[in-house]
Amino acid sequence: MNQRDLELLSTYLDGQLRPADSTRLEARLKTDPELASALSDLRSARALLRKLPQRRAPRNFTLSRKMVGQNPPLPRAYPWFRFATALATLLFIFSFGVNTFGQQMASQTIGFGRGGGGGESTQLFSAPAAAPMAAATQAPAATEAPLQMAPVATQLPPTADNTIAETPAAKSAGDTANAVNPNQPQVQSEAQNPIQSPAPLVPSLWQIVLAIIAIASAAFMFVMRQLSARRWK
């Protein structure tokens, strides 16, 4: 018996053979005992398999939402809060970046001005916030050349006011400022406070407002998720 006959017998057993093929096979079965025996074997095996008891499932396999990773439906306003949180957070971080960058730029420009463009530096930072910083950072520069400044300073007659208020460094700085731009007495007076830092480009009030928006919006999102999950259960 070959493989083809085996397939024919198995298919015949399941009633899946075409009528014409079935008739031919039945005729052969009557005359071929080996084929009949093989059919009997297949039938017996199939009958035994079908007697195998069907087990009941040991437990229910029903799925929970957690098992399939389903999330509770969120309110329609939820995406707006998500957007607000993201935007406020980004702007908050950006404001710090802008302020830091602004301070660095101011420092670099002053450094450049010290190398020969002192007058230009005050023009570049024409904003009121930048001017004090420029004047303040000129003070150390002036101290680098005390020998040059000294004759100029000693030529000026001392007054009662400036002998009390001016330190040597501030005085020489003031002299330098006068030498560069004599029409700026205000700069001279501000140079007396060299540790004053420039005002930030983004006011602190804005940063606080952005932080409040980000935190409040995130808190709303959290509450929404909790309420949705509680309702879903």
Next chain:
Amino acid sequence: MNEQALITDAQGGNLDAFNTLILHYQDSVFNTALRILGDEDQAADASQEAFISAFKSIASFRGGSFKGWLMRTVTNACYDELRRQKRRPTTPLEPDTEDGEEMDSPRWLADPNMTPAQQAEADEVEHAIQHCLNNLPLEFKTVVVMADLQGMDYTEVAAAIRVPLGTIKSRLARARLRLRECLQGFAELLPASYRLEDGMNVP
């Protein structure tokens, strides 16, 4: 049960509808996994994985036999389980007795509706058949489990495991022949009511 309506609802994400389908098919799915894997715990795990996978991919079901589609899913889960077993072998099906030998008729397989004698007979037969099934190549075992144990027709089996109809016929015939040869080795163990029967009528 309106199966098509439940499938449509499940495709829309309705988990309750899908759970209704699970309750209807879970015994068939579990038995298929049990006969392929030969281990109840692994079969339960594979069945659960199959249902999770089926829910996640039910949108891809385009009609036809839902049972066949589920059978393909559980077969794939069984193949994954067998691959895992190869990487990480586990304990055998039968628990050990106090002597350290395998328990032939473990108590946890018992059906409470049977008498002890009937249970013993059923256990012997089941053990013999499962042993012979385990010795079949995986592709033969899958076909014979679907066709003879689950009663699926050739077309359903072909669609479920995505092989041509001719291949199904060939595998089923060879699987039955091998099972017959294997079961002959258990002939004297089988009780009279389970002896291989000769001379049955052709369907």
